[in-house]
Amino acid sequence: MIEVLRNHIIARLGNDLDNLDKVLSNFKHITTKRNEQLLQQGDTCKYVYFIAKGCLQVYVYDKDYNETTRDIVIEDNWCSELQSFGSGKPATENIRTVEPCELFAIDRQSFQKMMETVPQFDKVYKQILEASYxxxxxxxxxxxxxxxxxxxxxxxxxxxxxxxxxxSKLIASYLGINKDVFSRLKAQL
Amino acid sequence: MIEVLRNHIIARLGNDLDNLDKVLSNFKHITTKRNEQLLQQGDTCKYVYFIAKGCLQVYVYDKDYNETTRDIVIEDNWCSELQSFGSGKPATENIRTVEPCELFAIDRQSFQKMMETVPQFDKVYKQILEASYxxxxxxxxxxxxxxxxxxxxxxxxxxxxxxxxxxSKLIASYLGINKDVFSRLKAQL
DNA sequence: CGTGAATGATGACAAAAGTCTACAATTTCA
DNA sequence: TGAAATTGTAGACTTTTGTCATCATTCACG
Incomplete structure (x- = not known):
């Protein structure tokens, strides 16, 4: 399963990386069920996740406690709450699995170490950031x-x-549409 | 006026920068009137702007050719279309001044050179990116x-x-509200 | 400083989206 | 597999937002 991450990095930086195995050793393999909470708002976001398989939802609550989904992230992509991860401050967003997942997680300390010792890792971070933006x-x-x-x-x-x-419920919350409205509109396509 | 930029950088990186003057020499000072077009969608975004004074609008057009404003950026901040600036591809957004401005512009070549030769400049870029995100x-x-x-x-x-x-027109387009509706709602606050 | 253009306010109406209820269909997991 | 929970659909109605026309006000600029 770590091959997915290896290939992801090679695809971006080429395979002339002496340190690739060293980099990969910093990731922890996590297998989850669906609906597992990876991050709760208010907590510090401890990891950046690479999704080898499955799907994550990044969401917040509105004033009526309805979920509004800021992002849906599928396999072969990165997911985190970068604000909190980078600063150590409490997260303003929640993250959960919406399918059973295979994830590779790197914690802040390892991330920092990689950023300083492996120049290409710094490049990957910039790419994640640029893509997210x-x-x-x-x-x-x-x-x-x-x-x-x-x-x-x-x-x-x-x-x-x-x-x-x-x-539909999830998609509607991603599109910022009430789920009943979504159902109606979808029917008339 | 370049003092504003100098102070901005010092505030972020400290003033122990040998190369600060070298860095600053890469910026071109631009004085504009209001309503000047800095970037047209389809063109390549050639500069990253630091706003020493004034205000910029980043916007796109919807299918009825109404402006929708993605961002409003005021003095002491950076503004660009980073996608286009970084890749050289055509911009998908427009940028114009909404007030008379004092800007400092750095082109792509100088930006790259600074990124490679001044490590702290790379940090500033990451900060811009993180803040934008x-x-x-x-x-x-x-x-x-x-x-x-x-x-x-x-x-x-x-x-x-x-x-x-x-x-009001600009604010409404930033909030994604029709300007008539904006006027009505503002009255009932 | 005056004037023409742009902006802002408001009322009447139209369209879009939200809410609530009920019920059918699907999915989950013990 | 089968019961319970979740999700999806649909209709009736309400609320919000958009559109258009008109007139007052403000502002940019020569």
Whole structure:
């Protein structure tokens, strides 16, 4: 299973990395069931997760305690609450598994050590950050300008796997649409 | 005016920087009127701007050619279209001044050179990226879960200067609210 | 400093999205 | 596998948001 992570890194940095095995040894393999809580808001985010298999939900609660999903992250991607992870401050977001998962987790101390001793690891971090940021920007721009129906169409175009693989409830909370409305709109496509 | 930039960097990295003047020499001072176009979508974003004075708007167009504002950036902050700037690909966003501005611009080549030769500059870049990302995450989480009225309240709380300093039209497009609706809701606060 | 253009406010109406209830379908896990 | 829980669909209704037209106000700029 660690091969997925190995290939992920090689794909980004090439396979001329002396230290790749050293880097990989810093990751802890975690197998989870579905609906496991990886991070609770208020706690410090201790890990950056690489998802070898499965799917994670990053979410917050609105004032009526409804979940609103900031991000849905599938295999071959990274997931964390970088604000909290980087600063050690309490997290403002929650993370849970929405499917059984195979994860590789690296803690803050190892992460820092890798950043300092393996220059390429620093590059990977920048790539994660840049990709996360690009994703957010894209999401804001579509979100602010599109109607509920157009957001659904956008999701089918941009992340079709999400539409077929996950529950309507989750998708609706990702799109910022009430689940009843989502059900109605989906029917009229 | 370059003092603003100098102080900004010192505040983040301390003033024990041998190379600070060398770094600053890479920035071009630009004075603008209001409503000047700094970046047009489709073009490559050539600069990262530091705003010493004034205010920039980062925006896109929806399908009816209405502006939707992804970000409003005021003095003592950085602004760019990092996706395009980093990759050289066409920008998906537009940037314009909404006030007369004093800017310091650094082009891609100088930026790369500084990243490689001045380790602290790399740190500044990471800080810009992290701050931009944090800002986006915050924006998504409030945006998805709040009603139009609550978004206005949020803005008054979180970025009060925006409310008093800029036009309703601009604020409405930042909040993703129709300007007529914005006017009505503001009246009932 | 005056004027033309841009911005802001408001009312009437239309459309979109949210809420609630009930029930059917599906899924989970013991 | 089968019962309990969760999820999905649908209709009736409410609330929120958007649109359009009009007029007042403010602001930018020569």
């Amino acid at each position: 690009a994703n957010s920007v894209y999401r804001i721009n579509t979100f602010v300008s599109l109607s509920a129906l157009d957001r659904i169409k956008w999701l089918m175009e941009y992340r079709p796997m999400i539409m077929t693989r996950l529950s | 944090a800002n986006s995450v915050y924006r998504i989480n409030t945006f998805v879960s709040l009603s139009a009225l609550d978004r206005i309240k949020w803005l008054m709380e979180y970025r009060p200067m925006i409310m008093t300093r800029l036009s």
